[in-house]
Amino acid sequence: MKPTDLHACTVIDIHNHVWAKDGELDRDRAMSLLKAADCLGIDTVCVSLPLMTESPTPEEFRQANDMVFEALEMSDTFRGFCFVNPGYAEESVAELERCIVRHRMVGVKLYHQYRICDPALRPVMDYAAELGVPVLMHAAKLRDSANVARQPRVSHAEHFLKAAHMFPNTTLIQAHIGGGGDWEWNLRVLEAMPASAKYFIDISGSVVDAGIIRKTVATLGADRVLFATDGIMEEGIGKLLEAGLSEEQLQHILSRNAERILF
Amino acid sequence: MIFDINTATGHWPFRRVPNQTIPLLRCLLAERGIGGAAVANTHALFYKNCQDANLELAEAIADDAEFFTGVATLNPLYAAWERDLVTCTEELGLKALRLVPRYHDYGLDAPEAKAILAAATDLNLPVFIPARVVDVRQRHWMDTEQQVSVEEIGRFSLGVPGSRIVITESTVSVPELVNDDGTLKYPGLYFEISRMPSAYGQTIAGLLDAVGADRFLFGSGAPFKEILPSLLKLDTIDCAEDTRRRIAHENARTLLETNTCS
Numbered sequence: 001m002k003p004t005d006l007h008a009c010t011v012i013d014i015h016n017h018v019w020a021k022d023g024e025l026d027r028d029r030a031m032s033l034l035k036a037a038d039c040l041g042i043d044t045v046c047v048s049l050p051l052m053t054e055s056p057t058p059e060e061f062r063q064a065n066d067m068v069f070e071a072l073e074m075s076d077t078f079r080g081f082c083f084v085n086p087g088y089a090e091e092s093v094a095e096l097e098r099c100i101v102r103h104r105m106v107g108v109k110l111y112h113q114y115r116i117c118d119p120a121l122r123p124v125m126d127y128a129a130e131l132g133v134p135v136l137m138h139a140a141k142l143r144d145s146a147n148v149a150r151q152p153r154v155s156h157a158e159h160f161l162k163a164a165h166m167f168p169n170t171t172l173i174q175a176h177i178g179g180g181g182d183w184e185w186n187l188r189v190l191e192a193m194p195a196s197a198k199y200f201i202d203i204s205g206s207v208v209d210a211g212i213i214r215k216t217v218a219t220l221g222a223d224r225v226l227f228a229t230d231g232i233m234e235e236g237i238g239k240l241l242e243a244g245l246s247e248e249q250l251q252h253i254l255s256r257n258a259e260r261i262l263f
Numbered sequence: 264m265i266f267d268i269n270t271a272t273g274h275w276p277f278r279r280v281p282n283q284t285i286p287l288l289r290c291l292l293a294e295r296g297i298g299g300a301a302v303a304n305t306h307a308l309f310y311k312n313c314q315d316a317n318l319e320l321a322e323a324i325a326d327d328a329e330f331f332t333g334v335a336t337l338n339p340l341y342a343a344w345e346r347d348l349v350t351c352t353e354e355l356g357l358k359a360l361r362l363v364p365r366y367h368d369y370g371l372d373a374p375e376a377k378a379i380l381a382a383a384t385d386l387n388l389p390v391f392i393p394a395r396v397v398d399v400r401q402r403h404w405m406d407t408e409q410q411v412s413v414e415e416i417g418r419f420s421l422g423v424p425g426s427r428i429v430i431t432e433s434t435v436s437v438p439e440l441v442n443d444d445g446t447l448k449y450p451g452l453y454f455e456i457s458r459m460p461s462a463y464g465q466t467i468a469g470l471l472d473a474v475g476a477d478r479f480l481f482g483s484g485a486p487f488k489e490i491l492p493s494l495l496k497l498d499t500i501d502c503a504e505d506t507r508r509r510i511a512h513e514n515a516r517t518l519l520e521t522n523t524c525s
Contacts, residue, residue, distance in 0.1 A: 003495055029464070036463035039499055144399045144408040180400035184278065206458070207398050208489045210281055233463045234499065238492030 006041030269482030
């Protein structure tokens with residue numbers, strides 16, 4: 001498959017973002033994202049607005065999700081993921097109800113405020129399972145001291161293995177195998193992911209190491225890998241199409257797997 | 264025609280990297296429509312005496328001289344680099360010099376670094392400096408976790424007027440490169456595009472407007488990295504076709520052939 005062939009396929013980017021500027025949705029940046037998606041043949045872009053502070057308050061994550069609502073009004077290309085801080089369990093569950101039940105967002109986005117296997121996540125994970133929406137968790141196996149210090153509670157593959165046992169009814173998405181960090185280590189750990197686990201991994205991130213997607217698919221199977229860019233667009237498409245996959249494998253990664261868990 | 268300014272040959276000790284040999288690398292590049300490439304030897308990051316890596320490189324590309332342009336790597340803290348630089352250009356036919364301060368354990372503010380940049384400039388040789396070789400977030404425990412910043416390289420370039428430095432494996436922004444009055448902070452810098460966003464935000468297009476189209480060069484980072492992402496970046500720059508041609512190969516040819524005409 002060539003990049004131009006993507007325009008004839010259904011392509012879902014399951015991990016992307018809109019951002020705030022001066023306390024409001026950065027509409028110019030959102031418009032630029034839409035243009036880039038159109039240029040590259042991406043039909044659906046799932047967006048969230050995660051907050052990277054230590055412990056965002058309910059008011060802060062509600063404001064962030066309001067900006068996602070505004071983005072959803074801009075274009076049908078966007079689908080929303082609801083960001084919450086599970087440290088505020090009751091408020092998070094209420095926010096999921098507001099965003100997903102009432103405003104038709106299609107997933108939950110978590111950042112590194114808590115690890116994916118932290119018991120504090122129980123109310124959010126159980127409610128996501130009840131609603132039948134996936135939980136996309138920021139992830140990396142970081143090896144450099146600066147980022148390890150900056151993200152002390154970032155999740156990696158071992159945490160997802162635990163979470164798959166703790167929350168067997170919740171669909172888990174491990175973010176960006178190419179998001180920086182030791183992706184080979186992650187894949188070696190994920191060899192032990194049970195076939196029964198409701199587990200997926202997305203391919204986004206800036207890392208385009210030779211063989212990264214081929215190895216990811218070889219480890220987990222094409223039916224557990226999701227196309228995504230996390231805003232790093234040419235890398236997402238380029239590394240997927242370089243992986244030497246069959247048309248059927250590509251179709252699964254580009255859209256069928258996402259359609260199975262999103263809609 | 265596309266010329267890749269950023270490729271490497273040789274063994275990388277921290278991860279299996281396919282297509283490390285010159286014949287395999289040439290096949291890989293040619294299959295993706297790339298008609299020529301600047302190539303450096305990865306072994307030079309690790310050999311104490313990296314002139315041996317330059318000798319290896321010259322031998323490896325001898326039969327592919329119409330495709331590969333050799334890039335020497337030298338350590339200005341090591342013995343005999345002055346003689347090695349002359350040997351690399353006059354005897355081995357290498358057309359650029361790569362500096363890797365994080366691997367060879369010196370700062371770009373060291374007098375030895377300035378001396379080798381001055382010597383390369385006297386020979387009309389462009390100097391390549393990778394901001395990093397691999398993403399430091401995934402580094403092997405024996406590998407460096409330090410990158411080289413655009414500002415550090417920029418200051419280095421100002422120390423030797425007339426020097427030409429190509430920064431590879433780096434992102435860059437307009438404010439890093441342009442003063443408030445629109446003049447360039449670092450007139451001697453050139454930039455390889457493999458880590459720059461293109462379609463989203465038209466970052467490269469914005470840089471072209473602010474810095475000038477003659478400053479940007481296509482590069483892939485092969486065989487460490489997949490090539491198609493960089494090709495997509497080139498394709499999606501919102502620019503005139505003659506500008507795209509300059510980035511694709513004309514700027515590289517100009518930069519690398521200038522020294523052969525001197």
